[in-house]
Amino acid sequence: MAERKVRVRFAPSPTGALHIGGVRTALYNYLFAKKHGGDLLLRIEDTDSQRFVPGAEDYIIESFKWLGIKFDEGVGIGGDHAPYRQSERRDIYKKYVQQLLDAGYAYMAFDTPAELEEKHKEIPNFQYDAHTRMSGINSLTLSKEEVEKRVANGEKYVVRIKVQPDEDIEVDDLIRGKVVINSNVLDDKVLYKAADELPTYHLANIVDDHLMEITHVIRGEEWLPSAPLHVLLYRCFGWADTMPKFAHLPLLLKPEGNGKLSKRDGDRLGFPVFPLQWKDPKTGDMSSGYRESGYFPEATINFLALLGWNPGIDREIFSMSELIDLFSLERVSKAGARFDFEKCKWFNKEYMMMKSDDEITKLFAPILEEKGHACDYDKLKYIVSLVRNRVSFVNDIWNEVNYMFEAPTEYDEKSVKKRWKPESSTQIPELMQVLEGLDFANVEENEKTVLAWIESKGYNLGGVMNAFRVAVVGAARGPQMFDIINILGKEETYARVKRALEVLK
């Protein structure tokens, strides 16, 4: 076979917000494609008319835009293989379904859902397959005339694949090696529904992957059991020689216990499982997103990349281009990866520390405004520079600087107990006298002066400064005191100390 250009796809269903596991699948597809100079396509698999959710498609596109995962072709971009929305490819599927029917690889089945349910009840482990299909109502058991009559009457039927029994089907998986399944355990899966004139996933994904010249199918582990069916379909169509290679990714597991990570876990444990905030159009339920929670897209990507894959080197912080460079399916692990939210936060903090003061200040400015405070840009940048390494999120900065904008209304009990000593009541007024003649903007000079004074008096450095801190801030927190009073200014500092002395005694 001639060397084909690598082409992979991410093919979500527009049934709601994009799950973070799906994001990781898309990421691995992206990394793989870019690593090999190939293309990544975005295909929308909306063949289930029942589960379609308006807005989901836009949500998906916006999510990837935020994350920095760029598609080369697909919905929202276009390309040579359009349309990329399966609901717009009806005629294509119809043609291929007919091909299967004509070749005898598939048949029409008229059994109603109720009839099938009945069979499930009657026969234990019932499945529509080689052993049971002859007792069904289908084009294999009905006369040609009867079938035609039913179709002409507009009777709803489905097309099922006719799986040949007693055959070992091999699936070569790039991550798991060879997986063999006997065709006896496969059922005659529904390929097409006449009711909405749409194929099911199984048929649509094979037809589209073939037509779109997909070379590698990288998808979640939940697809592994149906992979043999897909192999069968490639054979039925005569496309076996250009069949894509498969790679089934390990699942993202709940942080504790077992099972797939779900939306509920996020709600329950307090972390997002969606890239962007999502409001369910039906229920109105809000789900938080990484973006709104203050995660940087690069941090989210970095964290996700290392969940189920590792580059084999002792480093954890990687840019997208480094990830592309390092990525390989061989280093994807087989076992499901438990979602570690703490690690995710750590990543964000690392990225936070890599940002410039300007970047962070610009991100924080609107938050400050929201809190009802205005601040000169340069001053805000100065403030941000003082506290930025104490938080993991830009959103958390407010909690570190609120006292710079609002005088304390009460004093933290623990801090007072530990830091406000009897001698503080005399030392602090003395300190205020020392400060009186100083220019608060001269931080270094002031520090030098005050430290010298403390030493000359034989006071304890920590004792004086911490008491001062409690008086001004209201608690034992914050950056260096001389920076704080510089920001507050003389007037405000004196007012706060005065009040503290009255309250704390």
Next chain:
RNA sequence: GAGGGUAUGGAGUAAUUGGUUAACUCGCCAGGUUUUCAUCCUGGAAACGCACUGCGCUUGUGCGGGUUCGAAUCCCGCUACCCUUGCCA
């Protein structure tokens, strides 16, 4: 029930493809630095069992065997968990 997949400290994972003392990161604990917090630095516990600050062991990569001079890596059996089992994807 059936079929498939997976298994290394609490979590993510590494281990030159059979090579000796199971590494790294997060988290946790302690110490140092500091004007509090954070950063930073150093150290530690943590992979088997138990009456878990300790003790034990037939030293331990889910469990039990086996092959081998040597096993997390290979073989056999088992267990647990996960996925699939829709006219969903």
